[in-house]
Amino acid sequence: MNPVMKFIHKTGSPAYFYWLSGRMIPWLWAIFAVLTIWGMYQAFFVAPTDYQQGESYRIIYIHVPAAWMSMMIYILMAIFGAIGLIWRIRIAEIFAVSSAPIGAAFALIALITGSIWGKPTWGTYWVWDARLTSQLVLFFLYLGVMGLHSAIDEPRKAARAAALLALVGVVNLPIIHFSVDWWNTLHQGTTVKIGGGSKMPNSMLIPLLVMAIATKFYYGAALLTRARNRLLDQDRRRGWVAKKIKEDQL
Amino acid sequence: MSAFISLLKRDLLLAVRSRAEVLQPLFFLLVVVSLFPLGLGPGPALLARIAAGVIWIAALLASTLSLDGLFRADFDDGSLEQFLTSGHSLSLLVLAKIIAHWLTTGLPIVLFSPLLAVWLNLPREALPVLVKSLLLGTPVFSLIGAIGAALTVGLRQGGQLLALLIFPLLIPVLILATGAVSAATDNIGSSAYLLWMAAYAVLMLTLAPFACAASLRISLS
Amino acid sequence: MNPHTPYILVAYGTSIFIMLLIAVLPILRGRKLRQELRNRASVENQRHQ
Numbered sequence: 001m002n003p004v005m006k007f008i009h010k011t012g013s014p015a016y017f018y019w020l021s022g023r024m025i026p027w028l029w030a031i032f033a034v035l036t037i038w039g040m041y042q043a044f045f046v047a048p049t050d051y052q053q054g055e056s057y058r059i060i061y062i063h064v065p066a067a068w069m070s071m072m073i074y075i076l077m078a079i080f081g082a083i084g085l086i087w088r089i090r091i092a093e094i095f096a097v098s099s100a101p102i103g104a105a106f107a108l109i110a111l112i113t114g115s116i117w118g119k120p121t122w123g124t125y126w127v128w129d130a131r132l133t134s135q136l137v138l139f140f141l142y143l144g145v146m147g148l149h150s151a152i153d154e155p156r157k158a159a160r161a162a163a164l165l166a167l168v169g170v171v172n173l174p175i176i177h178f179s180v181d182w183w184n185t186l187h188q189g190t191t192v193k194i195g196g197g198s199k200m201p202n203s204m205l206i207p208l209l210v211m212a213i214a215t216k217f218y219y220g221a222a223l224l225t226r227a228r229n230r231l232l233d234q235d236r237r238r239g240w241v242a243k244k245i246k247e248d249q250l
Numbered sequence: 251m252s253a254f255i256s257l258l259k260r261d262l263l264l265a266v267r268s269r270a271e272v273l274q275p276l277f278f279l280l281v282v283v284s285l286f287p288l289g290l291g292p293g294p295a296l297l298a299r300i301a302a303g304v305i306w307i308a309a310l311l312a313s314t315l316s317l318d319g320l321f322r323a324d325f326d327d328g329s330l331e332q333f334l335t336s337g338h339s340l341s342l343l344v345l346a347k348i349i350a351h352w353l354t355t356g357l358p359i360v361l362f363s364p365l366l367a368v369w370l371n372l373p374r375e376a377l378p379v380l381v382k383s384l385l386l387g388t389p390v391f392s393l394i395g396a397i398g399a400a401l402t403v404g405l406r407q408g409g410q411l412l413a414l415l416i417f418p419l420l421i422p423v424l425i426l427a428t429g430a431v432s433a434a435t436d437n438i439g440s441s442a443y444l445l446w447m448a449a450y451a452v453l454m455l456t457l458a459p460f461a462c463a464a465s466l467r468i469s470l471s
Numbered sequence: 472m473n474p475h476t477p478y479i480l481v482a483y484g485t486s487i488f489i490m491l492l493i494a495v496l497p498i499l500r501g502r503k504l505r506q507e508l509r510n511r512a513s514v515e516n517q518r519h520q
Contacts, residue, residue, distance in 0.1 A: 105490065232505070245509055
């Protein structure tokens with residue numbers, strides 16, 4: 001067996017995964033907290049005011065990382081789903097399913113902050129701008145995956161169905177983005193260019209990158225917490241859970 | 251292959267015999283389209299501008315409504331289990347069902363669309379493009395919709411959930427089709443849109459039967 | 472006060488609220504689940520003795 005598959009099978013063992021993730025979660029939260037505090041300090045006290053948008057541009061320090069995360073998590077969800085469907089690795093199925101609410105939350109954050117940013121910038125809370133519209137469709141795709149998962153009672157069947165839907169979605173995602181962009185240029189009336197090609201100075205860019213990295217640690221911690229719960233819930237009658245209880249390690 | 255043809259024949263025969271299966275989506279389409287002039291006012295200029303979008307959204311709703319039952323009867327009487335264990339390629343059998351679905355719901359919509367276009371005062375030069383776009387787009391509804399129907403077969407809240415699953419996936423079809431019609435109305439070339447739609451339809455024709463068969467395997471496990 | 476400040480406050484407020492909700496709810500649920508499993512194990516233990 002090659003080392004990669006060996007690693008997957010070892011971490012795929014529920015007891016080992018449970019132990020390892022329990023060790024990792026506090027660290028992930030801590031790194032997230034440190035990066036967020038640093039990033040927010042930079043975003044509000046170091047980065048200069050934008051000469052065009054004024055102070056409201058500071059919303060991008062949550063909006064853009066959230067939008068990136070919502071996209072990344074959808075792709076990861078499909079990859080986890082594919083691994084779960086192809087090799088029947090249960091932990092991958094659990095990861096796929098546990099990713100959906102976190103990704104949906106990031107999509108929602110991106111939508112809300114985007115439209116709040118729109119009010120002082122565009123003068124209205126909602127513009128059918130290509131990026132906002134794509135984000136909305138992505139949010140709907142998440143809702144579909146979560147809706148399907150919650151509609152099926154049997155946990156593994158639900159996870160596999162949701163994983164398959166995520167895969168179908170990820171194939172369509174580039175096509176949806178492309179068509180929404182096209183649609184947006186077609187109906188020129190409402191388009192507003194954001195930022196244009198202007199370059200950001202480093203003092204503005206660095207907090208953005210810091211926040212983008214911080215949200216990845218948030219995702220890791222939230223994902224592992226959810227995955228542990230789901231695993232424990234599914235395995236409540238298995239031997240390893242009883243053993244952990246007896247050793248007082250649960 | 252013989253199983254493919256006999257399943258296709260069986261589904262078509264069932265649809266012709268029951269008749270309601272063919273006529274109901276069509277009546278639904280007519281009623282939905284007629285609601286728009288009643289709700290928005292009969293101004294010909296306004297109707298001409300929204301005609302393509304209205305017809306497309308009504309077609310989307312009508313096919314989704316009929317998709318809900320695509321696998322239901324076969325699921326209830328156990329035929330689906332038989333397909334699974336029959337040794338024939340499940341993807342091929344599913345494709346037969348999808349084609350039968352398109353012939354009984356998609357094609358009638360395409361044939362009826364000129365009437366709807368007249369109702370909504372669509373400019374005459376845009377009509378062939380509308381028909382062509384429906385001809386390329388409604389198979390995609392059946393193909394992607396079949397994946398959703400396979401995933402939701404046997405679930406209680408099937409219908410609404412199905413709409414939630416497939417509508418976001420059908421947005422490209424809606425955008426490209428209405429784009430094609432408005433390009434034709436403005437007398438600029440619409441062939442780029444139609445070619446993209448054809449490409450999308452071919453892509454889905456190759457991928458959807460496999461995804462659909464995999465979904466059925468999950469739903470029946 | 473800068474006229475944009477309320478927008479920034481509302482944007483960050485809702486974001487923090489949603490992120491907290493997504494983070495804290497599973498932590499609480501996990502705590503409840505583990506407590507439940509431990510209780511059941513101890514009840515079963517007593518029954519055995």
